[in-house]
Amino acid sequence: MSGLVNALVIAAVVAVVLVRQFRARQISTDRRWWLLPVILAVVALREPGIVDAHHRTESIALLGTELLIGLATGAGWAWTTRIWAEPDGTVWSKSTKASVTVWIVGIALRVGLFALGSAIGVHQDSSALLIALAATLLVRSGILVWRAQSLAPVAGVTTAYRDHMARPARKERV
Template sequence: MNELLAAVLALAILALAVYRQMRVRPVNEGRALTLPFVLVVIGVLQGHLVDSAHASMSIALLTAELLVGAALGIVRAYTMRVWRDTRGTLWRRGTAWTILAWLVAIAARFGFVAVGSAAGVAFETGSILIFLGLSLVVQAVVVAHRARSMDSALAVNVEG
């Protein structure tokens, strides 16, 4: 996959993810993990994740980027409103804080690219897909965990 196509794919998936997170949706852990796992696999299959000319710096930046992506996935998961309706169905919806957390994630990604570029590290778009996929996986898992740990006695008659 060429760089431009991967970047457009990442932007389209980011837009879709933010759009879907801002809508009232049922909590469904299985379906929520499919697309993020596909993104991670595509990113890994693209290869070139480590710049061989700057291997240690490249590995350090990639590791830090993935840790920050996972941490921001956790943060976004806690910005999501999660509730159980009177029938016991679990729902979730993003808040303004979720959008802010996405903006922080985007800024963090640009920051890693800027630091890497200043150090001469060549970045491939595979790492964008992995960053996005991992962040979404972590967010979905944490939201599902929050939802499962809700007491069914806390059912509410609220739709968003």
């Protein structure tokens, strides 16, 4: 894909993710939460220009730093997201004002990293940003699913008092 298409994909994914995350959303722990980040990473890694051939060491260092920023942003975003369990057992999440701060800091660090790369003459492709976005989404989703599993009630069987046979828990009717 061209740089313009990558930029449009990045803008679209960020817009969709941000709009969705600042509304209350149900977290499903059995869903394929890792699928979108993997698709973004595959699209980014297919591009040959992810590492500058003329400045290989500097380019790899910038890419590694970009990934670290993406991982830190994802973790910060996940830990600043409010999650809660409803009485029916569903787990919900909604990003907070602190999440906005995490995003702003992450974007500022990426802009600074891009400026540093430009100052030392490294050609930077949008694929690096795309793979860092994939890392951000993967870490955030993983931490949220992990946090949601700790809140969700354990479904399954329970044993009655002095009974060694497992029986399904019955829901009381009102």
